[in-house]
Amino acid sequence: MMVPAPLLAIDGLSARLRAPPHRPLLRSVCLDVREGEVHGLVGESGAGKSTIGKAVLGILPRAIEPCGGTIRLSGTDLLGLSPARLDAVLGTEIALIPQDPMTALNPSRRIFDQLTDGLRLKRRLRGQALRDKAVALLQDVQIPDPEAVLRRYPHEISGGMRQRILIAAAFSLDPKLIIADEPTTALDVTVQKEVLRLIRKMQRSHGTGVVFVTHDLGVVAQVCDRLTVLYGGMVVEQGETAAILAAPSHPYTRALLDATPRHDRTGSGMRPIPPQVAAALQAELARYGMGPGAHV
Amino acid sequence: MVERALPEAAVMATPLAEPAIARRRFAGLLAVFREPRVVFAGGFLLVLLLAAIFAPLVAPHDPLEQDLMLNTLPPAWSADAEPGYVLGTDSLGRDVLSRLIYGTRVAFTVAIVAALAAGLIGTLLGLLSGYFGGWVDAVVSRLIDIWMAFPPVLLSILLVAVIGTGVTSVILAIVVIDWTRFCRVVRSETLQQAKMEYVDAAVTLGTGRGKILLKEVLPNVLPVVVVLLSLEMGIAVIVEAVLSFVGLSVSSDTPTWGGMIAEGRQIIYQAWWVLVFPLVLLTATVLAFNQLGDGVRRLTDPVLRR
Numbered sequence: 274m275m276v277p278a279p280l281l282a283i284d285g286l287s288a289r290l291r292a293p294p295h296r297p298l299l300r301s302v303c304l305d306v307r308e309g310e311v312h313g314l315v316g317e318s319g320a321g322k323s324t325i326g327k328a329v330l331g332i333l334p335r336a337i338e339p340c341g342g343t344i345r346l347s348g349t350d351l352l353g354l355s356p357a358r359l360d361a362v363l364g365t366e367i368a369l370i371p372q373d374p375m376t377a378l379n380p381s382r383r384i385f386d387q388l389t390d391g392l393r394l395k396r397r398l399r400g401q402a403l404r405d406k407a408v409a410l411l412q413d414v415q416i417p418d419p420e421a422v423l424r425r426y427p428h429e430i431s432g433g434m435r436q437r438i439l440i441a442a443a444f445s446l447d448p449k450l451i452i453a454d455e456p457t458t459a460l461d462v463t464v465q466k467e468v469l470r471l472i473r474k475m476q477r478s479h480g481t482g483v484v485f486v487t488h489d490l491g492v493v494a495q496v497c498d499r500l501t502v503l504y505g506g507m508v509v510e511q512g513e514t515a516a517i518l519a520a521p522s523h524p525y526t527r528a529l530l531d532a533t534p535r536h537d538r539t540g541s542g543m544r545p546i547p548p549q550v551a552a553a554l555q556a557e558l559a560r561y562g563m564g565p566g567a568h569v
Numbered sequence: 570m571v572e573r574a575l576p577e578a579a580v581m582a583t584p585l586a587e588p589a590i591a592r593r594r595f596a597g598l599l600a601v602f603r604e605p606r607v608v609f610a611g612g613f614l615l616v617l618l619l620a621a622i623f624a625p626l627v628a629p630h631d632p633l634e635q636d637l638m639l640n641t642l643p644p645a646w647s648a649d650a651e652p653g654y655v656l657g658t659d660s661l662g663r664d665v666l667s668r669l670i671y672g673t674r675v676a677f678t679v680a681i682v683a684a685l686a687a688g689l690i691g692t693l694l695g696l697l698s699g700y701f702g703g704w705v706d707a708v709v710s711r712l713i714d715i716w717m718a719f720p721p722v723l724l725s726i727l728l729v730a731v732i733g734t735g736v737t738s739v740i741l742a743i744v745v746i747d748w749t750r751f752c753r754v755v756r757s758e759t760l761q762q763a764k765m766e767y768v769d770a771a772v773t774l775g776t777g778r779g780k781i782l783l784k785e786v787l788p789n790v791l792p793v794v795v796v797l798l799s800l801e802m803g804i805a806v807i808v809e810a811v812l813s814f815v816g817l818s819v820s821s822d823t824p825t826w827g828g829m830i831a832e833g834r835q836i837i838y839q840a841w842w843v844l845v846f847p848l849v850l851l852t853a854t855v856l857a858f859n860q861l862g863d864g865v866r867r868l869t870d871p872v873l874r875r
Contacts, residue, residue, distance in 0.1 A: 376765050
């Protein structure tokens with residue numbers, strides 16, 4: 274079988290805090306996302322999963338600076354683009370599904386205006402064409418009575434519906450790549466399942482590559498084709514989701530899996546990451562800290 | 570993992586029926602009348618504003634007309650009051666009520682123009698400083714720190730003394746001093762807004778920074794600015810009164826509350842009303858501006874809103 278060329282190729286990406294002593298946040302992260310693939314980024318808080326997503330989108334907080342490596346989208350290095358060229362790529366080729374549907378929609382703007390920002394800015398759509406497109410987008414994400422929803426303000430609709438609107442907005446410009454930054458974390462479990470199914474469906478029908486950031490291995494099992502496990506800004510394991518979840522080779526992945534509560538395995542409960550695994554990882558990081566990561 | 574199929578409709582929240590939305594929007598408008606602070610303070614200020622605009626029609630006498638035969642007449646309810654002089658006359662026989670009404674003109678002109686101008690400058694600098702950060706923020710923030718180190722009343726007296734008296738100078742002095750109030754608050758609000766995910770989302774669409782500031786940030790900062798405007802109008806009324814009290818506001822032949830207080834102070838034992846009425850009106854006006862601001866804040870603050 275021929276391996277298709279990667280859509281997104283992150284190669285040796287490092288990032289650190291801008292302020293001295295430049296604490297490293299990402300250490301030579303490498304990962305590929307193929308066209309039409311959902312790639313999971315998993316790790317505990319602070320592992321750097323969101324930092325990778327933000328680096329791809331060019332929305333790293335001011336305090337963080339990339340300090341090495343490349344992020345190539347279909348061959349173009351995003352880190353080397355001028356702001357104007359990057360603005361052209363953003364939205365049309367990469368889009369974001371944000372984490373918290375409560376803060377991701379502006380409370381003072383109507384749904385229609387927020388949903389169609391991209392279409393107006395990048396496709397120059399106006400008037401009836403824009404309205405028709407907006408209705409079609411909401412129908413795609415299975416929102417009943419789209420005409421009425423478009424006239425609402427965010428506080429007038431439910432969290433699940435907001436997340437659907439954000440998904441519709443992300444797909445509105447038919448991007449090649451979507452960064453989904455913990456898109457279901459803020460939702461309750463039933464809505465979560467619907468939203469996951471929706472992202473999967475939209476992604477398949479559009480043939481979009483997705484970087485799926487999450488800390489929930491249950492979610493990963495449901496939606497991700499491949500998977501990268503991060504710890505302390507470092508890739509500890511990478512590969513096919515099914516293979517990794519069935520037989521994790523790195524002790525950290527194994528510990529992470531063990532820490533996931535499962536109802537088919539009674540009595541296991543929550544277990545912390547074993548101290549010897551944590552110690553080994555810390556030692557690995559420390560060794561790395563002496564290497565290129567700390568000084569780039 | 571147990572896969573349990575839920576019917577689509579059960580998971581998706583049913584949208585509110587259209588009439589319900591319409592009713593809620595209407596209720597939002599009516600809510601203004603359920604906030605007593607806004608009704609009473611706003612009503613009082615509206616009456617004063619109308620009196621100021623239509624002063625020549627409302628005032629019973631010419632505020633400058635002197636009649637030494639009728640000097641220091643007591644208010645209407647005293648035994649030796651003269652009909653037609655409701656709040657009495659001052660030492661030159663000028664009608665206190667008419668002078669109060671004309672004094673409202675200066676007070677409100679200064680309050681409205683100065684607050685709007687200070688609000689405009691402060692909001693603009695606050696937005697830029699909070700959103701762009703870096704050296705812009707450093708410059709604006711240090712400027713505010715320096716500004717805050719000056720005692721405001723002394724600075725305004727100094728300013729007016731240097732640039733000369735008159736309504737324009739008074740307004741200028743207030744704007745120059747009080748833009749920092751707006752700037753500090755708007756800056757911190759903007760910092761909060763800039764962290765919101767919808768700002769990130771706009772950036773990932775490739776939206777220009779100016780557009781983000783205008784469309785995503787400004788509308789959410791505006792309620793605070795409106796509240797500050799109301800408070801600032803109260804402050805402007807005080808500053809104007811202080812400046813006219815020390816004779817640095819408009820020329821002495823234009824009636825002002827501060828000027829009346831200064832004159833009344835000299836004859837407090839012979840005619841208390843010349844001092845007390847402008848003082849009461851001044852206090853009530855400032856209180857009304859503050860209450861109006863508080864009421865608007867309660868209306869726009871979702872936590873305080875019932």
